[in-house]
Amino acid sequence: MNYWLMKSEPDAFSIDDLKNLKTSPWDGVRNYQARNFMKEMKMGDTVFFYHSSCKVPAIVGLASVNKEAYPDNTSWDETSPYFDLKSTPDNPRWFMVDIEFISKLPTPLTLKDMKNDPVLSGFKLLQKGSRLSIIPLSDEHAQYLIAKMT
DNA sequence: GCCAACGTTGGC
DNA sequence: GCCAACGTTGGC
Numbered sequence: 001m002n003y004w005l006m007k008s009e010p011d012a013f014s015i016d017d018l019k020n021l022k023t024s025p026w027d028g029v030r031n032y033q034a035r036n037f038m039k040e041m042k043m044g045d046t047v048f049f050y051h052s053s054c055k056v057p058a059i060v061g062l063a064s065v066n067k068e069a070y071p072d073n074t075s076w077d078e079t080s081p082y083f084d085l086k087s088t089p090d091n092p093r094w095f096m097v098d099i100e101f102i103s104k105l106p107t108p109l110t111l112k113d114m115k116n117d118p119v120l121s122g123f124k125l126l127q128k129g130s131r132l133s134i135i136p137l138s139d140e141h142a143q144y145l146i147a148k149m150t
Numbered sequence: 151g152c153c154a155a156c157g158t159t160g161g162c
Numbered sequence: 163g164c165c166a167a168c169g170t171t172g173g174c
Contacts, residue, residue, distance in 0.1 A: 007171095007172090009172090031157075032157090033157090052171085052172060052173085053171075053172050053173080054172095057172080057173070111173080128154085128155075128173095129154065129155035129156065129171095129172095130155085130156090130171095130172090131155070131156060131157085131170080131171045131172065132156095132171095133171085
């Protein structure tokens with residue numbers, strides 16, 4: 001079982017949106033590193049849902065992977081903002097997973113707090129200039145964060 | 151809104 | 163295959 005952090009801008013898709021939908025495809029990833037991480041995801045992996053580009057960047061909830069990587073059909077939809085000419089149903093370039101809502105944190109774990117926590121040193125999210133939208137967590141970091149949530 | 155960091159593109 | 167130019171991300 002692996003642990004992942006996935007970033008979303010709350011204006012586009014928030015933890016409340018996921019809560020309402022119960023489960024949702026994670027489409028629109030157009031970065032090779034992030035795509036490759038999604039291909040590594042397994043059923044039941046835990047996802048830390050992170051709000052980025054907002055007032056208080058923070059981990060705001062938990063989700064789990066409930067469908068493993070499959071082609072992202074928005075990539076060949078000409079009307080989609082995620083359209084990519086080089087991706088086709090026969091030769092898909094981009095993939096997505098489905099995730100399922102687990103919980104919304106009563107108190108988000110803010111980026112600021114995490115940056116000040118020595119236990120989390122080495123966590124890629126906290127490195128300066130880290131822009132990757134999907135980031136793996138070590139077991140140690142993941143379990144530490146989960147413990148902090150309760 | 152600024153800008154540093156990073157990824158991608160394309161000319162050579 | 164190098165690298166400059168450009169676009170995007172995301173914290174501040």
